[in-house]
Amino acid sequence: MLHKKIMNRKRSFDSGDKNALAGILMFIETSLNELGIDKKLVMRTVLISEEISAQLLNNAEDDSSIRVQVKRLMGDAEVSMSIRGKEYDPYAASPENKDRMGDMGDEEAQMAIRSILLKAQGEKLKFSYRNGINKVRILTGQMERSMLFLTIAALIIGLIVGVVIKTGIPEDVTEMVSTYGLVPIKTMFMNALKMVIAPVVFFSIVSCFAQFKSLAELGRIGAKVMGMYILTTVIAVLLAIGLFKLTNPGTKGNIADTAHAVAGMDEAASDVSLIDTIVNVVPDNIIKPFLFSDTLQLVFLAVLFGIAIGLVGEYSATLRGIFEACNSLFLTVTAIISRFIPVAVFCSVILLIVQTGWDTLASVMGMAGTYLLCILCMLIVYGLMILILGHLNPLTFYRKNKEGMLTGFTLASSAAAMPTNLKICTDKLGISPKVCNFSIPLGATVNMDGTSIVLTVGGLFMAKVYGVEVTDTMLISLLITIVMLSLGAPGVPGSGLVCLGVVISSLGVPVEALGLIIGIYPFIDMFNTMSNTTGDVASALIVASSEKLVDKQVYNK
Numbered sequence: 001m002l003h004k005k006i007m008n009r010k011r012s013f014d015s016g017d018k019n020a021l022a023g024i025l026m027f028i029e030t031s032l033n034e035l036g037i038d039k040k041l042v043m044r045t046v047l048i049s050e051e052i053s054a055q056l057l058n059n060a061e062d063d064s065s066i067r068v069q070v071k072r073l074m075g076d077a078e079v080s081m082s083i084r085g086k087e088y089d090p091y092a093a094s095p096e097n098k099d100r101m102g103d104m105g106d107e108e109a110q111m112a113i114r115s116i117l118l119k120a121q122g123e124k125l126k127f128s129y130r131n132g133i134n135k136v137r138i139l140t141g142q143m144e145r146s147m148l149f150l151t152i153a154a155l156i157i158g159l160i161v162g163v164v165i166k167t168g169i170p171e172d173v174t175e176m177v178s179t180y181g182l183v184p185i186k187t188m189f190m191n192a193l194k195m196v197i198a199p200v201v202f203f204s205i206v207s208c209f210a211q212f213k214s215l216a217e218l219g220r221i222g223a224k225v226m227g228m229y230i231l232t233t234v235i236a237v238l239l240a241i242g243l244f245k246l247t248n249p250g251t252k253g254n255i256a257d258t259a260h261a262v263a264g265m266d267e268a269a270s271d272v273s274l275i276d277t278i279v280n281v282v283p284d285n286i287i288k289p290f291l292f293s294d295t296l297q298l299v300f301l302a303v304l305f306g307i308a309i310g311l312v313g314e315y316s317a318t319l320r321g322i323f324e325a326c327n328s329l330f331l332t333v334t335a336i337i338s339r340f341i342p343v344a345v346f347c348s349v350i351l352l353i354v355q356t357g358w359d360t361l362a363s364v365m366g367m368a369g370t371y372l373l374c375i376l377c378m379l380i381v382y383g384l385m386i387l388i389l390g391h392l393n394p395l396t397f398y399r400k401n402k403e404g405m406l407t408g409f410t411l412a413s414s415a416a417a418m419p420t421n422l423k424i425c426t427d428k429l430g431i432s433p434k435v436c437n438f439s440i441p442l443g444a445t446v447n448m449d450g451t452s453i454v455l456t457v458g459g460l461f462m463a464k465v466y467g468v469e470v471t472d473t474m475l476i477s478l479l480i481t482i483v484m485l486s487l488g489a490p491g492v493p494g495s496g497l498v499c500l501g502v503v504i505s506s507l508g509v510p511v512e513a514l515g516l517i518i519g520i521y522p523f524i525d526m527f528n529t530m531s532n533t534t535g536d537v538a539s540a541l542i543v544a545s546s547e548k549l550v551d552k553q554v555y556n557k
Helices: 020-034 039-058 107-119 142-168 171-210 212-216 219-247 256-270 274-280 288-292 295-309 313-338 341-388 394-411 414-428 433-446 449-465 472-488 495-506 511-516 521-546 552-556
Strands: 008-014 065-073 076-084 125-130 133-139
Touching: 008 020, 020 039, 020 065, 020 076, 039 065, 039 076, 039 133, 039 394, 039 414, 076 142, 142 171, 142 341, 142 521, 171 288, 171 295, 171 313, 171 341, 171 472, 171 495, 171 511, 219 341, 219 433, 219 449, 219 472, 219 521, 288 295, 295 313, 295 472, 295 495, 341 394, 341 449, 341 511, 341 521, 394 414, 394 521, 394 552, 414 433, 414 521, 433 521, 449 472, 449 495, 449 511, 449 521, 472 495, 495 511, 495 521
Parallel strands: none
Antiparallel strands: 008 065, 065 076, 076 133, 125 133
16 A cells, blocks of 8 residues: 555656666666565566666756656556657667567567567556657556455455344345345446446457457567467367366355346357357447347457558558557546445445355355366466476476465456566576567557356356256357357456456356456456466466577576
């Protein structure tokens, strides 16, 4: 938490001073420490600031000064920099370079890697250029950490209050509290989530595919890394489906008052063949997928638009900017809604205990157990892939990557864990920077194995307790949906719930079903991130080994 009395600090540095960069970084680090920011977040922010401030100084006009400000911002901390000079495009990657990524020494490949690294920061990083002045804003992500602790506290308090109400409060009083207090708050939160689901998914996936052209320019290694990420995502989904069918958590149709409401959808879904599913992917008008939140049609439109943006010539940059602006807008809306997650968790946990009873609570715990089993199996899969594809000892990988796994778990943010993972890749695993400097930032954006597992297990669980039969055709649709969501998953707090809402809607389950697991989602998200970041490092190691870019002396040391 931010605890110091200091509100903000400002300083200017002469762009012509050889020590300006060192002074900027020292000022930022000192100011963030005084604001009480978590040390790992300080390290990440300083590393990003070093990259950006160096480029700003290179683009500066003669005799100009770079102004740096560090201040509090609604429970977070913000670093802002501004300087007069030629326009700085942090996401630029030269289109002329078509060489493979093995020629990492050239400037164009370095620019492409820098672009991926910065884009992985998502809404924590903003740039603008106006009236000849470059401006940059960097958020530390401290608020996300605070939100995590608040949500866990809300979960614990909600459990205690729920048990007290269930066992010691008269039924008529309980009904009044639920009807006029808890239910309206939970309903408003769920409605807000439903409101942003379609635009968030659409603009996130469009923005993701619109940048694939620059990824393709990175050549063979870039293709291998993307291939590994897609492969592990597919494995994660198939593993989750198999283990869910094996463990079979939850009681079918035990949400009695809603099972009848979805029975019609269930019967209709069972009559849909595979060919019908494929045909229905293409909408007959552009508005329908948004009105009815048709998941596959939204994904189809998003991929189509994302690819088309790169093919319209001179308008590509303009359209890309428009869609990224819309993406930023709806991600900001999602971040605002997510600030109420602790309140929603508190209400949902109480209602789960009071209204649905102990059987439903036990079913949710069974689902959580299946999810954790899937995560454990996925960690084993990474080891087997390192052994079979990378021809390296997986036990060495686990031993040397334990710090990265713990960092991902505690921070619950792939972007925040990047500095630690990059250091582990180069210093402990001997992976060449040519690979990990590209794969780790890209993985923080598109590699979501843990998230894919919870989307699969959570979706199948909620379909079961709401009495919806999931057919083989629906499972194929589920696999495609989750793979696409993993590539374009928005990187803001609460985005996992948005994606889960998309998945259950595609299965014919009402979004209100999220109330079943929203209480335990903070813990799930921590395991998600650990699996995601472990997959990032494992994929980097496998690709580097295939390119003979692993120092085996460092790895085996």
